[in-house]
Amino acid sequence: MSNNLALKKGLDIPIKGAAVPEVIKTVSPDVVAVKPTDFKGLVPRLLVKEGDAVKAGSPVMADKQRPEILFTSPVSGTVQQIVRGEKRKLLAVLVKADAVQDYVDFGSKAPATAVETKDLLLKSGLWGSLVQRPYGVMAHPEETPKAIFVSSFSTAPLAADSAFVLGDALKDIQAGIDALAKIAPVHIGVAKGSPFAGVSNAAVHTVSGPHPAGNVGVQISHIAPIRKGEIVWTVSLLHLAAIGHVVNTGKLELTRKVAVTGPSAPKTGYVTALPGTPVKSITEVGEGIRVIGGDVLTGEYLGAEGCIGFFDNQITLLREGDAREWFGWAKPFRPKVYSSSWCYFSWLTPSKKYDMDTNLHGGPRAFVQTKCFEDVTPMDIFPIYLIKACLAGDIEKMEKFGIYEVLPEDLALCDYVDPSKNEIQAIIGQGIDLMIKEMA
Amino acid sequence: MAEEKKPWWYSTYDAFDTFLRVPGTVTRKGAHVRDGIDLKRVMIMVVIALVPAALFGMYNVGLQTATLYGLEWSFLQMFFYGLLRMLPLFVVSYVVGLAIEFASSQIRGEEVNEGYLVTGFLIPLIVPVDVPLWMLALAVAFSVIFVKECFGGTGMNIWNPALVARAFLFFSYPSSMSGSSVWVSKTWAGLGDVDAISAATPLAMAHDGGFDAATGVISSANQSYSFMDMFWGFIPGSTGETSVVAILLGALILVWTGVASWKIMVSSVAGGLLVGWLGQMAGATAVPCYYQLVMGGFLFGSVFMATDPVTAAQTETGKWIYGFLVGALAVIVRLWNPGYMEGMMLAILFMNTMAPLIDHCVVSVHTGRRAKKALTA
Numbered sequence: 001m002s003n004n005l006a007l008k009k010g011l012d013i014p015i016k017g018a019a020v021p022e023v024i025k026t027v028s029p030d031v032v033a034v035k036p037t038d039f040k041g042l043v044p045r046l047l048v049k050e051g052d053a054v055k056a057g058s059p060v061m062a063d064k065q066r067p068e069i070l071f072t073s074p075v076s077g078t079v080q081q082i083v084r085g086e087k088r089k090l091l092a093v094l095v096k097a098d099a100v101q102d103y104v105d106f107g108s109k110a111p112a113t114a115v116e117t118k119d120l121l122l123k124s125g126l127w128g129s130l131v132q133r134p135y136g137v138m139a140h141p142e143e144t145p146k147a148i149f150v151s152s153f154s155t156a157p158l159a160a161d162s163a164f165v166l167g168d169a170l171k172d173i174q175a176g177i178d179a180l181a182k183i184a185p186v187h188i189g190v191a192k193g194s195p196f197a198g199v200s201n202a203a204v205h206t207v208s209g210p211h212p213a214g215n216v217g218v219q220i221s222h223i224a225p226i227r228k229g230e231i232v233w234t235v236s237l238l239h240l241a242a243i244g245h246v247v248n249t250g251k252l253e254l255t256r257k258v259a260v261t262g263p264s265a266p267k268t269g270y271v272t273a274l275p276g277t278p279v280k281s282i283t284e285v286g287e288g289i290r291v292i293g294g295d296v297l298t299g300e301y302l303g304a305e306g307c308i309g310f311f312d313n314q315i316t317l318l319r320e321g322d323a324r325e326w327f328g329w330a331k332p333f334r335p336k337v338y339s340s341s342w343c344y345f346s347w348l349t350p351s352k353k354y355d356m357d358t359n360l361h362g363g364p365r366a367f368v369q370t371k372c373f374e375d376v377t378p379m380d381i382f383p384i385y386l387i388k389a390c391l392a393g394d395i396e397k398m399e400k401f402g403i404y405e406v407l408p409e410d411l412a413l414c415d416y417v418d419p420s421k422n423e424i425q426a427i428i429g430q431g432i433d434l435m436i437k438e439m440a
Numbered sequence: 441m442a443e444e445k446k447p448w449w450y451s452t453y454d455a456f457d458t459f460l461r462v463p464g465t466v467t468r469k470g471a472h473v474r475d476g477i478d479l480k481r482v483m484i485m486v487v488i489a490l491v492p493a494a495l496f497g498m499y500n501v502g503l504q505t506a507t508l509y510g511l512e513w514s515f516l517q518m519f520f521y522g523l524l525r526m527l528p529l530f531v532v533s534y535v536v537g538l539a540i541e542f543a544s545s546q547i548r549g550e551e552v553n554e555g556y557l558v559t560g561f562l563i564p565l566i567v568p569v570d571v572p573l574w575m576l577a578l579a580v581a582f583s584v585i586f587v588k589e590c591f592g593g594t595g596m597n598i599w600n601p602a603l604v605a606r607a608f609l610f611f612s613y614p615s616s617m618s619g620s621s622v623w624v625s626k627t628w629a630g631l632g633d634v635d636a637i638s639a640a641t642p643l644a645m646a647h648d649g650g651f652d653a654a655t656g657v658i659s660s661a662n663q664s665y666s667f668m669d670m671f672w673g674f675i676p677g678s679t680g681e682t683s684v685v686a687i688l689l690g691a692l693i694l695v696w697t698g699v700a701s702w703k704i705m706v707s708s709v710a711g712g713l714l715v716g717w718l719g720q721m722a723g724a725t726a727v728p729c730y731y732q733l734v735m736g737g738f739l740f741g742s743v744f745m746a747t748d749p750v751t752a753a754q755t756e757t758g759k760w761i762y763g764f765l766v767g768a769l770a771v772i773v774r775l776w777n778p779g780y781m782e783g784m785m786l787a788i789l790f791m792n793t794m795a796p797l798i799d800h801c802v803v804s805v806h807t808g809r810r811a812k813k814a815l816t817a
Contacts, residue, residue: 015473157473225813296472318473320466328462329480339476343485343697346476358466362478363458363551366595369482370754371701380810384754385803400807408470415471419479420595425470 005189005222007209009378011340011413013157015296016353017268017316019259021164024269025282029075029097033083033276034060036071036090038310039128041137041436044071044090052079057104057124057252060093068141072125074254074274076102092276092307108250110175114144114183124246128310129239133220133232134404135432145233147224148180151189151207152196152237155214156295160259160314162237165270167195169241176244177202180235189219196237209378211297217410221379226404238313258282258308262296262317263355264289275310282308282315290358292316297412298425321359329362337361340417341372365420373424376413379405383414387424390431395438398431407432451545455552483554485699487561489690490744494565496686497679498522501569504624504676508639522569525625526679529564532573536580537563544589555594555601555750556584562602562744565680566737566785567609568622575613579605599792600751603785610785618780620644623676639663641677642670643736643774647781651727658727670734681740684733691743700747703756704763708742709733711767719775732771741784742767751792755802762798766791 036044043064054060054077059070073095080096106124111117118141121127130139130148139145153162166173177186178201186202191214197204205223212218216234226232235243238256245253257270260283271282279291285304292299293312300309308315328334338346338354346352373383381402389397408425415424447453457463459480467474502518505511513521537560545552563580583605588597610617620640642658642665645651650658657666665675673683681687694700716729733739746752746766753762766787773783 013473225810290472292472299472301472316472322464322466324461324464326461328476329478330484334476337476341475341477341481341698343481343699344476356473358472359462359474360465360467361462361474361476362480363454363463363465365479365551365553366593368479368555368595369699369749371698371749371756374756382755382803382806401803402810412471416473417475417477419475419477419482421474421478423470 003203003205005205005207005209005213005219007207007213007218007222007378009375010155010210010212011376011417012155012210013296013340013356013416014338014351014353015157015356016263017261017265018158019160019261019268019270019314021161022269023257023272024260024267025271027271027273027277027281029077029274029277030281031080031278032073032075032077032095032097032274033092033278033307034071034073034095035092035276035307035309036061037092038275039071039138040131041135042069042071042128046082046090046093048079048093050079050082053077054079054095055102055104057106059125060095061090063138066141068122069127069138070122070125071128072104072252074252074276076100095276103251106246106250106252108248110247111179111182117179117182120179120246121243124252126239126243126246126252129235129242130233131235133217133226133234133407135436136407137436139233143231145184145231148184148186148233148235149189149216149220149223150177150186150202150235150237150240151214151216151219152194153189153191153207153214154295155209155211156297157211158259158261158314158316159214159295160257160270163195165257165259165313166237166241169244170195170199172241172244172248173237174199174201174244175247176235176240176242179243179247180240184233187219187223189214189216189223212376212410212413213378215410217405217407218378221381221405225380228399228404230404236311238311254310256313258312259314260317261314262292263357264317264319266317273308275312276307278307279304279315283317285317288320290318290320292318296356297416298409319355319357321357323357323359341419360421362419362421364422367420367422369419372417372419373411373414376417377411379410381405383411383424386431387411387414387422387427390427390434393431393434395435398435403428403431403435448546451550451552452542455542455545458551479554480557482699483557485693485697486558486744489693489699490558490561490565490680492686492689493680493683493740493744494526494561495519496673496683497565497681498526500673500675500682501525501625501679503674504639505626508624508626521625522679525569526564528573529567529569529571529576530561532576533563533580534560536577537584540581540584540589541593544585544593548593550593553594555588559584559588559602559605562680563605566602566606566678566740566745568617569625569679570622571609571616575609575616576605579608579612582608595750597750598796599789600745600748603745603789603792606785607789623678639676641736642675643677643781646725646727646731646735647774649726651725651731653726656728658731667731667734670731678737678740680744681737684739687739687743694743694747700743700749701752701759701763703759704747704752704766705742707760707763708746708767708770709739711764711769712738712742712771713767715768715771715775719771724775729771732774736774736782737784738767738770741770741788745784746788746791751795753795753798753802755799758795758798758802761802762791762795765794
């Protein structure tokens with residue numbers, strides 16, 4: 001097992017609008033949303049009603065099947081509204097923040113056993129930050145994973161720079177690692193020269209290479225591939241620091257520096273905000289602009305009226321590309337369009353950043369070229385075979401071709417590069433859903 | 441969101457519309473930004489790569505006719521003669537093929553796929569220039585309907601449709617497709633009947649023992665071609681296949697743009713060379729192995745036909761095996777088959793059939809290795 005991982009395959013998409021490393025705004029919380037839709041595998045049970053007073057850290061909902069998993073309010077205040085959608089599906093709990101924040105005290109004592117760590121996470125509402133692989137669902141409190149993986153950096157397009165965002169939270173991160181290490185061995189992937197390389201009580205793996213080298217799934221597949229029957233948990237660095245913060249101070253503190261990025265962002269930079277903060281209070285959004293919670297490859301469509309999610313520390317603003325270009329595909333040169341393929345001439349300008357939009361740049365077709373998938377998938381799998389197995393719904397083949405190792409985000413670049421414009425992430429997602437249904 | 445019902449002519453309208461303008465579709469799920477590449481661009485790259493071979497081929501059609509009839513034609517006369525002879529083939533190929541393609545897209549209610557842009561360009565380049573147009577139309581129709589649309593259109597077919605069109609002609613109308621009199625254009629020259637004069641391809645001449653080991657020249661009663669003639673392409677044959685230089689230019693474009701696999705090209709050439717060499721050692725032929733590359737359709741097949749991403753092997757290891765076997769089989773047929781000397785077409789079609797099996801083996805070995813690693817890890 002090597003602690004030095006140099007990945008070759010992958011692609012860094014040269015998109016304009018990286019966040020300048022400075023805090024441009026601090027959003028003081030007003031109305032904050034707690035969204036059950038942020039957590040895959042959660043069927044929520046509401047614990048509060050409109051008008052209830054909550055503290056930062058008070059439970060507002062729980063998991064229906066596993067009621068010990070609580071989801072807490074990130075602010076103290078009053079429950080203003082319960083937002084429901086079709087069939088009364090719970091969409092969000094809106095909490096109106098108080099002027100002065102009042103925190104639930106979880107006791108600033110480092111957990112001594114796995115049970116204590118789990119207990120703390122379940123109570124504080126941070127259990128939801130533990131994601132189980134395979135399938136990318138919320139971890140189950142009664143299971144013990146073979147390892148817990150953290151990627152301390154992101155290579156996704158325009159992703160927040162973790163050294164800037166969390167460079168000053170080393171103490172919390174270490175406390176988080178120490179707490180999680182009670183449950184299972186912790187592995188952390190770091191970039192070269194990372195401030196997080198010095199953590200102890202965890203196996204540190206130096207990872208380099210283009211995107212998706214920073215994806216925790218890619219790192220797992222090289223460090224300790226997941227086989228049938230095995231479970232690992234992953235947690236983002238952001239939540240690792242939050243876990244450590246609870247351990248150190250007894251307070252739930254989810255405030256984070258959110259990177260405002262994208263070619264259509266009026267001003268890029270970092271905004272200090274809580275999860276559930278409305279997009280409107282983070283940045284201005286112009287006409288015809290798509291707001292994405294996360295990066296352009298895997299992010300979720302938020303809309304100008306949306307709120308950032310529990311896992312987001314980046315929003316990307318992107319122009320809707322519904323304009324139609326004459327003779328686009330036939331033009332020898334299209335200087336405004338980037339293509340990683342050498343069928344265009346983007347290779348002539350390797351350092352150019354592009355003002356990208358959401359145009360699909362073509363129509364959906366059957367698979368023709370397939371090597372492009374392998375070129376952007378630095379894992380020991382055959383992407384095209386896995387994709388076809390998912391399309392066919394063939395469980396046995398999906399297992400054989402590595403469905404346990406991937407989440408849609410790990411194959412997000414396949415979405416990007418495919419000349420046939422197939423929705424690879426959606427296909428993998430369907431495959432995973434089928435696995436969950438059939439293997440349950 | 442309810443899908444809007446589309447009018448019955450939508451596929452055709454959409455094909456023309458998106459031909460002119462990039463569709464305004466925006467991403468709905470998955471990655472929010474997409475690469476500028478689409479299948480139209482990929483396919484047009486192949487057509488561009490074929491252009492050198494097509495242009496040289498047109499000139500060579502004129503050259504061969506002029507040589508056969510002893511005409512004093514200028515370069516331009518030769519080229520325009522070839523152009524005029526080739527145009528009807530292109531028109532028939534595209535009109536028949538695209539009509540079927542559009543109709544079946546409409547029946548399926550899908551967007552029209554660009555695959556036929558390449559197939560339609562390939563077919564005229566791999567048939568004798570004098571092939572009757574009705575035969576060509578029949579072959580195109582057969583290939584597009586039974587080899588492509590029946591399987592679900594571009595991306596779903598098992599065999600290369602252009603090659604099947606050629607195979608259809610070869611087996612249905614052998615007199616127009618083989619022998620020593622079909623490879624040079626004789627109609628329209630208006631200079632009387634010269635059927636008696638042989639205009640065989642060097643491949644056929646070498647097969648009949650026309651190779652002279654001392655000079656390296658392949659000759660018959662009235663023809664003689666040196667290695668360099670064959671390398672540059674001044675020989676009778678299918679329009680696109682004769683010039684190694686033009687094909688290499690196309691190969692360069694395909695490899696540079698990444699549209700076709702260089703692994704298949706290299707391994708096919710390696711397979712051809714190895715069997716050619718073995719054949720020479722075993723006394724099956726006097727022709728040195730590297731002549732196999734410049735004679736007949738070997739290189740054209742290796743570069744443009746075997747590399748079709750849909751019908752070739754899809755795994756990278758599989759591509760090495762697939763390409764090698766294409767080259768090797770083609771030369772085996774050339775050397776050890778008494779009746780039929782051009783093996784490239786059948787070698788590729790056979791390996792198209794075998795490609796999924798090769799991939800299956802490669803993937804099985806890989807998953808087996810992964811499972812073993814899991815046990816030891």
